Amino acid sequence: MTRLVAGLVALLIFSVSLPAQATVPEADVIYVWESGGLTPETLGRIEEVADRYGASVSVEHRGTIQLLSVARGDEPVQSAPDGYVIPMAALALDPTDSRSVVGSAVSAALERGEVVMGRSSARLRGAMVGDVVTFTGWDSSTQKLPIGAIVADNRVRSAELIFSIETAERFGFSRPSSVTLGGFADRSALYRDLEVTFVGEFVGIDPDPGRGVDDVLSDIAAKRQFGEFAYRLTGPGDKIRIDPEWVAVNIVTVNLPILGTFKCHRSMLPYLEHALDEAIDAGLGSVIDPVDFQRAGGCYNARLIRGGDKGGAISRHSWGIAVDFNPSTNRYGGAVVMDPRLAEIFHKWGFAWGGGWVYPDGGHFEWTRLPASIVDT
Numbered sequence: 001m002t003r004l005v006a007g008l009v010a011l012l013i014f015s016v017s018l019p020a021q022a023t024v025p026e027a028d029v030i031y032v033w034e035s036g037g038l039t040p041e042t043l044g045r046i047e048e049v050a051d052r053y054g055a056s057v058s059v060e061h062r063g064t065i066q067l068l069s070v071a072r073g074d075e076p077v078q079s080a081p082d083g084y085v086i087p088m089a090a091l092a093l094d095p096t097d098s099r100s101v102v103g104s105a106v107s108a109a110l111e112r113g114e115v116v117m118g119r120s121s122a123r124l125r126g127a128m129v130g131d132v133v134t135f136t137g138w139d140s141s142t143q144k145l146p147i148g149a150i151v152a153d154n155r156v157r158s159a160e161l162i163f164s165i166e167t168a169e170r171f172g173f174s175r176p177s178s179v180t181l182g183g184f185a186d187r188s189a190l191y192r193d194l195e196v197t198f199v200g201e202f203v204g205i206d207p208d209p210g211r212g213v214d215d216v217l218s219d220i221a222a223k224r225q226f227g228e229f230a231y232r233l234t235g236p237g238d239k240i241r242i243d244p245e246w247v248a249v250n251i252v253t254v255n256l257p258i259l260g261t262f263k264c265h266r267s268m269l270p271y272l273e274h275a276l277d278e279a280i281d282a283g284l285g286s287v288i289d290p291v292d293f294q295r296a297g298g299c300y301n302a303r304l305i306r307g308g309d310k311g312g313a314i315s316r317h318s319w320g321i322a323v324d325f326n327p328s329t330n331r332y333g334g335a336v337v338m339d340p341r342l343a344e345i346f347h348k349w350g351f352a353w354g355g356g357w358v359y360p361d362g363g364h365f366e367w368t369r370l371p372a373s374i375v376d377t
Helices: 041-054 104-112 119-125 165-169 188-195 217-228 244-248 269-281 290-296 340-348
Strands: 027-034 056-072 075-079 086-093 115-118 132-134 142-151 161-163 176-182 203-206 231-233 240-242 251-256 260-265 322-324 352-353 364-368
Touching: 027 188, 041 056, 041 176, 041 188, 056 165, 086 165, 086 217, 104 115, 104 142, 104 161, 115 119, 119 142, 119 217, 142 260, 161 165, 165 251, 188 203, 244 251, 251 269, 260 269, 260 290, 269 340, 269 364, 340 352
Parallel strands: 086 161, 115 142
Antiparallel strands: 027 176, 027 203, 056 075, 056 086, 056 132, 056 176, 115 161, 132 142, 231 240, 251 260, 322 364, 352 364
């Protein structure tokens, strides 16, 4: 079986010295997105608000692309195991509208019909400009595109593969998910207007993505910290099968207080243990229903993200870095009844909580960062 040349060895999160990456200042922008994809109605309302402030509107398409290989001439740089593909977070945008955000070199590569790769993703697999990426399009066709540029992750909010909308349409990749607003004179007024327009709706207005306590890891950040895996669909529904060699290295069976026996990622385990111990010490052990956890919650669960059109995104349960408590009473998109004191403890140990999301998931806790006490030492 052909092996993943890079990225299959788990990266223990105990090693906090990740490769340094120069940051690139971004244009002054506001991101607006809608859970499950951007509807024409929502886009129209965003454009109406943007017009009042002279703001530009650039539509972004997001979803998951299935990578088959990266090659340099006749030599493979990375190949998925036979029968498997590698999930890649993909972004399609208009290179002209987005030039101020992504930069002229990236825009030029997209205009030539080439693919652009995020810097962390390129490092993970050893890819270089000029390498050829082979992947499966959303229309099931096999596509080959040269890498025209490698861009800092913050330029494209940690997307791994970036296409022009025109190129993406050729292989069926179309999922409007968010817009970038730029060129405005009054940020505060525009932001307030958007908030009033979409109050009570599942629309996110994000002036500073990636900085909130409940913001989750991007796909490439999850890969850097927990390892990149290959997978294959197992049929209708959301279940996937992950390369068993990755599973053998990274997923362990544990038995913890309150929860009982289950599987999770070995590198996330210490932080989950600490959070549970502190919950017990605080008298909050009874907040978690162990029967519901075993029946409908759990941790490691190889599947896609559920709930509407998620563009084939991989659930963090597939990495074994998320736990669902009391899912029967904290349904995805429903009322949040989780005790906030438990959320506070899990925040302390590096977990994001779904209770504060635009589309709430009150029982979902997902590891995202090292606790401040560890970072400071």
